[in-house]
Amino acid sequence: MKKTITFISGIALLSVIFALVGCSSSAPEAAKTEATAAGASGPMGASGHSIKKYPMQGKVLSLNAAEKSARIDAGAIGDWMGPMTMNYAVKDAADFAKLSAGVTINATVFVDGDDFWVGEVNVAGTSAATGK
Numbered sequence: 001m002k003k004t005i006t007f008i009s010g011i012a013l014l015s016v017i018f019a020l021v022g023c024s025s026s027a028p029e030a031a032k033t034e035a036t037a038a039g040a041s042g043p044m045g046a047s048g049h050s051i052k053k054y055p056m057q058g059k060v061l062s063l064n065a066a067e068k069s070a071r072i073d074a075g076a077i078g079d080w081m082g083p084m085t086m087n088y089a090v091k092d093a094a095d096f097a098k099l100s101a102g103v104t105i106n107a108t109v110f111v112d113g114d115d116f117w118v119g120e121v122n123v124a125g126t127s128a129a130t131g132k
């Protein structure tokens, strides 16, 4: 019985770790990246760190006009995020205007500390099959 409880605890712990790693970069990794980029001359963001840019390819699933955010099913985004569906702020109105449900995009993810958003949007194609 004790063994079973230990096993279940292990699963729960793994789940927590996976959840933490899944949707944000780990602190040690961020620290390492920052140290590596110390000599680089990126623009400073609000966080005081230089803003990092990652190419992203994804499909827009839905839009939230009030929040100017998009739910995007994206492939791996550099070493920042694995392939997953999540919400991204789209800060630039011109970029947001290019988006609609069903389109596939090539874009850039900007990461400023804990803040991130999508910009430099290019619509790569529309999915006529979904007809949205």
Ligand SMILES: [Cu+2]
Binding pocket: 022, 023, 024, 081, 084, 085, 086
């Ligand atoms: Cu994520």
